[in-house]
Amino acid sequence: MTTSIVAREVLVPDRVKGCCQPVAAPLSDARVDELSAIYRALGDPTRVQIVHILAAAAEPVCVCDFTAAFDLGQPTISHHLSKLRDAGIVTSTKRGVWAFYKLNAAMTSAARDAIQLID
């Protein structure tokens, strides 16, 4: 998962071979992992659609609405929701037998920016 960049002196080889340029300092492993994890969580059509529905909803959405909206089995919907929850993009609460999901109000700013393309 981490990126394992080699040491700085190799990174900027001072045009040793006539073609190479200095290159920007890499992002920190933590930042790169944070960003790629957010992108990966959104890299599935069903999850993009789920985020779209949640972004448009005034209130938390019941899981049963998702299972009705998609042509997928209930365990698959549950799987996608838990991926989004693991990525910190949504949160869930239980009311009686039902589980309701909404966008995480405490989302990282990176996640908030990332989902803003989804109208």
Added chain:
Amino acid sequence: MTTSIVAREVLVPDRVKGCCQPVAAPLSDARVDELSAIYRALGDPTRVQIVHILAAAAEPVCVCDFTAAFDLGQPTISHHLSKLRDAGIVTSTKRGVWAFYKLNAAMTSAARDAIQLID
């Protein structure tokens, strides 16, 4: 790849079971596929780092700089670059023996927005 949403009358079941809410109309399959493809292209730490380097570079970057910067084999770097190229995020040109990559000036606005989190 496409999302296969069921018909609208199932999508808005009018609180049949006492828990369900109307839900936003789904995004079009084309839009969902476009967005999830962009996210998927960025859902890997190495590719995030590559985009970061390209975003910071004043000029196109030689492939040899990437193979020097990452602790990965040359075919693997080539693979990541071609994924970014397939997603329309980067373009490549050859000068002599070397290949140079830069951010695609004609990127879709969705792609441009998506990579803007990568400082």
Added chain:
DNA sequence: TCCTCATATCGAAGGCTGTCGATCGATGTC
């Protein structure tokens, strides 16, 4: 012409992902 070097492509191995059917735990209803 032959060799070297940079890059792309191929084929394979291993791990991760999306999907399903079956099951389980919890909650509400009769």
Added chain:
DNA sequence: GACATCGATCGACAGCCTTCGATATGAGGA
């Protein structure tokens, strides 16, 4: 207390993804 329902979890399977070593391609130099 028995039963039904919702949602999470488990186990399995197929497909994709990342990575590698080996090889092909193609340009420059001796």
